[in-house]
Amino acid sequence: MHELTVTQNVLDIAIEHARQGGATRITRINLVIGEMSSIIDDSVQFYFDFISKGTMAEGAELQFRRIPAQFRCSECGQMFTPEGDDYRCPRCAGLGIVTDVGSEFYVESIEVD
Amino acid sequence: MEIEIKENIFNANDQLAADNKAKLDREAVLALNLMASPGAGKTSLILQSAKSLSDRLRLGVIEGDIASSIDADNVRSHGIPTELINTGGACHLDANMIQTPLAGIDLPSIDVLFIENVGNLVCPAEFNLGEHLKIVILSAAEGADKPYKYPLMFKVADAIVINKIDLMPYIDFRTGYFYDGVRALNQQAPVFELSAKTGEGVDAWASWLLEQWNERFGQGHGEPDTSR
Secondary structure, three states: OOHHHHHHHHHHHHHHHHHHOOOOOEEEEEEEEEOOOOOOHHHHHHHHHHHOOOOOOOOOEEEEEEEOOOEEEOOOOOEEOOEOOEOEOOOOOOEEEEOOOOOOEEEEEEEEO | OEEEEEEEOOHHHHHHHHHHHHHHHHOOOEEEEEEEOOOOOHHHHHHHHHHHHOOOOOEEEEEEEOOOOHHHHHHHOOOOOEEEEEOOOOOOOOHHHHHHHHHHOOHHHOOEEEEEOOOOOOHHHHOOOOOOEEEEEEEHHHOOOHHHHOHHHHHHOOEEEEEOHHHHHHOOOOHHHHHHHHHHHOOOOOEEEOOOOOOOOHHHHHHHHHHHHHHHHHHHHOOOOOOO
């Protein structure tokens, strides 16, 4: 629901770093987004195409690397990605505990000319 | 050419949030970001907390709503200093939106600031406001599956409130299932079961709030001065 805010932030970050690097055009923006986030990729690209018009990032492609959430079993230590509402370990049925893998939300890099 | 960045997308918001927090810290005001579905009882919990804490902590409120001043008028009518933000459609509050109402509240005259976020279990979880504590309120009738459906919200919570426990005899709230989900996502957050309607369980919640204030501001500020 707040893809426009997110997209504006992505654009601002990309342009700031491109300028610092002396670039004139941004061709690609690589994002790392954990699955815990509710952001819709297509929606961000849609807004991006609109708000980047007339900027050095016009026409840039957004690349999303989605990271599945990783839970660690509190009994046996097994790492796993839960399915739906089952947070139990697939190996021993112990309760899984969420880790920070899956909460990523950052601009990794940009490709520029 | 590739330029490495590794910058959090919410960096700009987080910086404003840090400014807000510094301002609150200077005035020894404990800020809580109340997040819940529409109708879970955010406003009712504020009013019950005010009743329970009236002789111990002075409260202020920032009411965030997409439209209308219904909640703000209600809270104000109880004599609590209240600032309203109408987000005009936005699904969450962010650190920037808080700045104007924060300037409108006389911070030295309060100890605890409740920030009532827009009713929504998704977006508010992603935006820091400068609060000290994120509070998630779930009303029992919404169902026990909410941690599984909105994992980020329950992961970021500093405390979780189950409201409307007076309805428990009439609904099938799967308590074990709920607590499994909460504990998988969040090992630390205390869970308060209460009814903002009957007042049951509110004292434990209010005592915890007082502890939170004392932990941060008790030293050097003494007891909150309710005479001002």
